[in-house]
Amino acid sequence: MEIKFVLDFDGVLFNSAFEAYSVANAAVEGRSEFRQDVTYQEFIQFRSVVTDAWHYNRLYNIDHSIPAQLIRELTPEEMDWDFTRRFFDARKIIMQDPDWPKIMPPYDFFLLLKPILLKHPEYFAVLSTRNVESIHQTLAFHGADVVPVFGQEDIRRLGSKLAIAKNQHWLDNGKWLIVYVDDMNSHLEPFEGKVHLPLHAGWGYDAETPGSLSANQIITIISSLLKIAQGGEA
DSSP, X not given: OEEEEEEOSBTTTBXXXXXXXXXXXXXXXXXXTBXXXXXXXXXXXXXXXXXXXXXXXXXXXXXXXXXXGGGGGOOOOHHHHHHHHHHHHHHHHHTTSTTGGGGSOBOHHHHHHHHHHHHOGGGEEEEOSSOHHHHHHHHHHTTOOOSOEXXXXXXXXXXXXXXXXXXXXXXXXXXXXXXXEESOHHHHGGGTTTSSEEEEBTTSSSOOOXXXXXXXXXXXXXXXXXXXXXXXXX
């Protein structure tokens, strides 16, 4: 059985909340149909349910906003896809600055993990709702762009994070021992009972639960399993 550590990006490796807030504000700047007064705290609360950039349209759009708890019941319309295009166009402009990843500080977990990641990249993958290019650029900025990345483009193509895991055969019985780390409980729930260790990162954007783990605890789990995979050496 092979071991694979599958890691979420936003809220696990990097604190990207302010970056997303900056991009969304840039996407709507000066446009009268969008709110110009969304506070960071309001954005963070809404972000807890966001899995695709078009969702932010329903926070900023004055005539079509909805409560965050209803977002998953909504089917996107053309205006939502138009917002998505604006969002990623704004991100592309921001990403032209080579120092743009500085507004996404790494969590302690990433700093602890980086030496392990560089030594054993074959055991890791990133699975995120963020677009792939920005993940690669951020990892490269920190000298750690060494692992496969599955992102928003893959989710749109296949339907969900779980569908990506199935497509990669990570859920095949007896083939993989999968450790999946995510800070969002709603993203972990589909994996429960399907992977060996769905671990909730207690330092991210979602509320902690009795089962939430610290960065040091998850690093210990990863290191211990790597020792087993390496025959006692990690």
